Amino acid sequence: MFKPLASFLPKLGNRQLFQRNYASTLAFIESSKDGSISKSSLSLLAAAEKLSNPITAVITGSQAEKTAKALKFFYSCKNLEKLILFEDSKLDACLPEKLTPLLVNLLKGKEYSHFVVSNSSVGKSILPRVGALLDVQPVCEVTVIKDPNTFVRPIYAGNVISTIECPTEKKLLSIRASAFAPIAEGSMESVSIKKETDIPPCDLDVNCVKTILTRNERPELTSAQNVVTGGRALKDKETFDKLLSPLADVLHAAIGATRASVDNGLCDNSLQVGQTGKVVAPDLYIAVGVSGAVQHLAGMKDSKIIVAINNDPDAPIFNVADYGLQGDLYKIVPELTEKLREEK
Ligand SMILES: Cc1cc2nc3c(=O)[nH]c(=O)nc-3n(C[C@H](O)[C@H](O)[C@H](O)COP(=O)(O)OP(=O)(O)OC[C@H]3O[C@@H](n4cnc5c(N)ncnc54)[C@H](O)[C@@H]3O)c2cc1C
Incomplete structure (x- = not known):
């Protein structure tokens, strides 16, 4: 007659009976x-x-x-x-x-x-x-x-x-x-x-032909402490760079963008923040001429302090902003940059 299985357990040790x-x-x-x-x-x-x-x-x-x-x-x-x-x-x-x-x-x-x-x-x-x-x-x-x-x-x-x-x-x-x-x-x-030297073979014949690096002296967007983001209101690449770079410089910030800015050629798509872009949660996020579409908010609303600059008082970005500056960004941004420079 077989002994009950449990009587073997102490001898065998659980490991041999159950692969846990x-x-x-x-x-x-x-x-x-x-x-x-x-x-x-x-x-x-x-x-x-x-x-x-x-x-x-x-x-x-x-x-x-x-x-x-x-x-x-x-x-x-x-x-x-x-x-x-x-x-x-x-x-x-x-x-x-x-x-x-x-x-x-x-x-x-x-x-x-x-x-x-x-x-x-x-x-x-x-x-x-x-x-x-x-x-x-x-x-x-x-x-x-x-x-x-x-x-x-x-x-x-x-x-x-x-x-x-x-x-x-x-x-x-x-x-x-x-x-x-x-x-x-x-x-x-x-x-x-x-x-390990045993690298399993890859079924697909895929190789990297070329890597094009985007050189950026600024902090990396997803880990930067401060982020300055530009929206469609900045109109063209020249204006985007001219207004946002000095503000980002003075704050030692990374520059971000909305999808509308990227799609309109204002900046590189590596700067896009949002649902289909990067997710950021810096200490300070300044949204310049950004309406605050849900897809954009998905990428930045966990930022600690959000500042919004927009001329539309009903812009949804103001719903998540800690500080709202309602007015023309073309006046506010240079003024803000100058004030911050003076404070330094
Ligand atoms: C599937 C899907 C995924 C998407 N993913 C993303 C994403 O990852 N990231 C993203 O950003 N968007 C994304 N979008 C797009 C998103 O819906 C919005 O279209 C986009 O965020 C709008 O960008 P914007 O705020 O720059 O432009 P707009 O919505 O056009 O806003 C411009 C704002 O600037 C203000 N303004 C204009 N002139 C001035 C001035 N002189 N001074 C001050 N303010 C001014 C206006 O009042 C307005 O609020 C996605 C959309 C879809 C459908």
Whole structure:
């Protein structure tokens, strides 16, 4: 007669009978070509800490080791245990076609319960591919992590804030970087670094032919403390630059734009703030000649102080503004710039 199964348990140990899902987070770290870690990845690690799992970070590209050392010796993330490096220049361009097989390979087993990317253009292009191949629905643009299964995210261009309980065994999350303060400076002596050489082949013959960098002396838009944004009212590129640059200079601010400004050729589309542009939450956001359409508000309404300059008293931007200057921007902006210069 067979003994009841339970009588074997102490001998075998639970692990041999049940393959349990280990609660552990895999975080994808982004870095620039010179190996410096993107600020959004520092926020990503801060968000990953809230999952209360051990964290493994994966770093790719020719400068992966430099990035890993910068992370290990200059920052502090108490749950970070391991860094996995894929040091290969073919991964420099962060092409999702090349990164996806590599990430799916890491995620397909039971080791990781959570996978987190930042809500950058790289994260946004990786996550759906990983989700499709693992047959898991990702949860996008998470702004609050309530517990390892419950996440808050904005929907309908930020007009509704939804709380989601995620029932899937594996959770794939993109994190809105502006909602999490970056991890603090420090060092992490105990973090191990593992170099991987086994890079899974990419089924698609995709290569990066050319990278065109937009040189910008200003702070990066998504992480700037101050942002000055110009709307359609600025009419043309020359006026946009002539009025906004001095104001941004005096505030050491990044320059943003509405979609109407971008579509009308007033500036580069990398400056677009909003639902289909970048999401920012600076300390100070000055909206110049911006009406405040919902799609624009979706990208900036979490800014700490909002100043709106508009000649229409009924412009919706005034509904979210802490300070409203009603009048002609062509008079107000030079005056404001001059006053701020005097204050310095
Ligand atoms: C699917 C979808 C996605 C979108 N995504 C985005 C997005 O990501 N970001 C975004 O910004 N938009 C987005 N839009 C477009 C959005 O709906 C608005 O059309 C756009 O934001 C308007 O830009 P604006 O405020 O510059 O222009 P307008 O709406 O034309 O506003 C110009 C403002 O300037 C004021 N003004 C004019 N002259 C002066 C003056 N001399 N002095 C002071 N004020 C003056 C006017 O009173 C007006 O309020 C999206 C739209 C759709 C449908």
